[in-house]
Amino acid sequence: MGGQTIRLMEHFLRFGNQEEIDYQRTHGGTISPLFEGGQDNMISSITTLGTPHNGSAAADRVGNQQAFKDIVYALGRMGGGKLANIDFGFEKWGFKQGANESYIDYMKRVAESALWKTDDNAMYDLTSKGSEALNENTPLNPNITYTTYTGLASHEGITGNYVPDIGQFFLFDTTSRIIGSEPDKTLRPNDGIVSVVSSLYPTGQAFTDFTDGLKKGIWQVTPVMQGWDHLDFVGLDALDFKHTGIELQQFYAGLINNMMKVEEAEV
Numbered sequence: 001m002g003g004q005t006i007r008l009m010e011h012f013l014r015f016g017n018q019e020e021i022d023y024q025r026t027h028g029g030t031i032s033p034l035f036e037g038g039q040d041n042m043i044s045s046i047t048t049l050g051t052p053h054n055g056s057a058a059a060d061r062v063g064n065q066q067a068f069k070d071i072v073y074a075l076g077r078m079g080g081g082k083l084a085n086i087d088f089g090f091e092k093w094g095f096k097q098g099a100n101e102s103y104i105d106y107m108k109r110v111a112e113s114a115l116w117k118t119d120d121n122a123m124y125d126l127t128s129k130g131s132e133a134l135n136e137n138t139p140l141n142p143n144i145t146y147t148t149y150t151g152l153a154s155h156e157g158i159t160g161n162y163v164p165d166i167g168q169f170f171l172f173d174t175t176s177r178i179i180g181s182e183p184d185k186t187l188r189p190n191d192g193i194v195s196v197v198s199s200l201y202p203t204g205q206a207f208t209d210f211t212d213g214l215k216k217g218i219w220q221v222t223p224v225m226q227g228w229d230h231l232d233f234v235g236l237d238a239l240d241f242k243h244t245g246i247e248l249q250q251f252y253a254g255l256i257n258n259m260m261k262v263e264e265a266e267v
Contacts, residue, residue, distance in 0.1 A: 003051025003148075004125055007138045010046065013039040014141060045145045045262045047255060049233040052126055052194045053135065053148075053202040057182050058175040059126035135202040142217035145262050147210060150199040150221075151191035151228030154180055162188040167242045169231045192229040200224075213258045214265055 016037025024031040033039070052059075093115045097106040115121070124130040140146065154162040154176050162180030164173050172192030179190040189196040201207040201219035210220040231237045235248045 003046075003048030003053065004131070004134055006043075006046055006048075008134065009034070010043050010141060010144070011138045013037070013042055040141070040143065043141075043144055044266055045147070045259055047147045047149070047259065048199075049149045050151050050191050050194050050199050050230050051148070052131060052198045053200075054195075054198040055128035055131035056126050056175075056194050056198060057128075057179045057187055058193055059123060060128055061178055062175065131198075132203070135204060138202075140205055140217050140219075145214060145216050146219045147213060147258065148199060148201055148219055148221050149225065149233070150196055151225045151230060151232060152189055152196055153191050153227060153229035153232075154189060156188075160185075162190065164192065165227065165229075167227075167240070168192055168229045169237050169240075172229060172231075192231070194230060196224055213261060 012034050014037060017035040020031055020035035093113055095110055095113070097103065101109075119130065125134055153165045153168040153172075155165055157163040157180075161177070164176040164180075168176060169192055176190055176192045179193070179195055180188045182188055182195075186197055187195045191199070200221050205219060206217070207219040207221050208215065210222040213220060227242055229237075232240060232243055232248075233251075235245075
C-alpha cells in the first residue's frame with residue numbers, strides 16, 4: 001500500500017485537499033501545508049514495489065468480508081486497552097482506553113466509532129473499487145519519473161488455477177490461492193497477495209517498458225521478477241531460502257542508482 005500512499009501524498013502536495021481546506025475555512029484553526037497544495041517540486045521520482053495499483057482480489061473476496069473485519073476490529077480494541085503492549089495505530093480513532101474508563105465502557109465506545117462506517121481506510125483502498133477511485137484522483141505528474149517493480153511467486157496448477165510456488169511466504173498461501181482462482185484468468189498470476197497485472201501500472205494511466213528510467217509522466221514498467229513474493233522485496237522473511245542477503249542488497253543498490261540518476265538529470 002506504500003505505493004498508493006506516496007501517489008496520494010504527491011497529489012496533496014500538488015493540488016492540496018479541498019475537503020481539508022473547506023473544513024479549516026469553516027471551523028478555523030491551522031491546516032497542514034500538505035493539504036494546501038502548490039508544492040509541485042518536492043518529488044522527482046516515485047518507485048513502487050508490488051503495489052496493488054488496481055486493487056487485490058484478496059481484499060475484494062476476503063479482506064472486506066465481515067468475519068475478517070471483526071477480527072481486525074477485535075485486534076484494534078485489544079490494542080488500545082490499558083494492559084496492551086501492541087500499538088496498531090488506531091489511537092487517532094479514539095482507540096485508547098481512558099485513565100478512568102472501564103474496559104467495558106471502552107469497548108462500547110469503540111464499537112460506536114465512526115471508523116466502522118467509513119471507507120477512509122487502507123482495506124478499502126486495496127479493493128478494486130477503492131483503487132479505481134484512487135487511480136482516478138491521482139493523475140500522473142509530467143514532472144515525475146515513475147517506475148514499477150513486480151514479483152511473481154505462483155504458477156499454473158493442473159486445474160488451471162495458480163498455486164503458490166515452493167518457498168512462497170507461508171502466510172500468503174491462502175490469499176495466493178484465492179487470487180489464483182479468480183474467474184478472470186489474467187488476475188491469477190500473483191506474488192502472494194497482489195496480482196501481477198495490478199502491480200504493473202494503474203489502469204487507465206500511460207505506461208511503457210523500462211529502458212533508461214528517465215522518462216517523465218509515464219509509468220516505466222520493469223520486467224516481472226520471477227520467484228519473488230510480496231515479502232521478498234522488503235527482506236522480512238527470515239525463512240526465505242530463495243534469495244540471499246547479497247541479492248536483496250544488489251536490488252536495493254539498483255533502486256538507489258536509478259533514483260540518483262533521476263536526481264542528477266534534474267541538475
